[in-house]
Amino acid sequence: MENICKTCGDCCNHIAIEIDKPETKDDYEDIYWYVLHNNVNIFVTENDEDETENECWFIEFITNCSALNEKKLCNIYSKRPKICSNYDPNCCVKSEGESEEIYRFNNAQDFLKYLKDKKNIIL
Numbered sequence: 200m201e202n203i204c205k206t207c208g209d210c211c212n213h214i215a216i217e218i219d220k221p222e223t224k225d226d227y228e229d230i231y232w233y234v235l236h237n238n239v240n241i242f243v244t245e246n247d248e249d250e251t252e253n254e255c256w257f258i259e260f261i262t263n264c265s266a267l268n269e270k271k272l273c274n275i276y277s278k279r280p281k282i283c284s285n286y287d288p289n290c291c292v293k294s295e296g297e298s299e300e301i302y303r304f305n306n307a308q309d310f311l312k313y314l315k316d317k318k319n320i321i322l
């Protein structure tokens with residue numbers, strides 16, 4: 200892919216961690232609590248690799264890395280954490296290869312609407 204990373208730096212402005220897909224009332228309650236917090240989001244992508252589990256759920260913290268400079272370059276490039284050096288830009292949402300987000304909850308209202316649409320009255 201064209202090296203769009205040089206003018207981007209978006210992946211250094213958040214942390215996303217995979218979480219278990221919610222199944223119980225308590226799981227949904229936890230997610231409701233997460234998204235009540237500012238700068239904490241949940242997003243869901245399709246899982247192409249596991250036929251038994253068709254969704255991947257992630258919690259996302261919007262927070263910029265202190266090593267990212269004004270030019271959107273890494274100040275500690277040669278000593279950056281392994282998770283950064285292992286990251287494949289082809290898996291980035293800005294590339295064509297990445298799974299599309301199927302849901303995104305950037306606040307509690309988004310999540311409550313999802314539950315209502317799913318008729319999953321748990322709260």
Ligand code: SF4
Pocket residue numbers: 203204205207208209210211287288291292293
């Ligand atoms: S991997 Fe994606 S989000 Fe990260 S800098 Fe490159 S284009 Fe931007």
Ligand code: SF4
Pocket residue numbers: 210211264265266267268272273274275276279280283
């Ligand atoms: S250490 Fe460097 S590559 Fe890793 S998130 Fe921070 S700025 Fe980005």
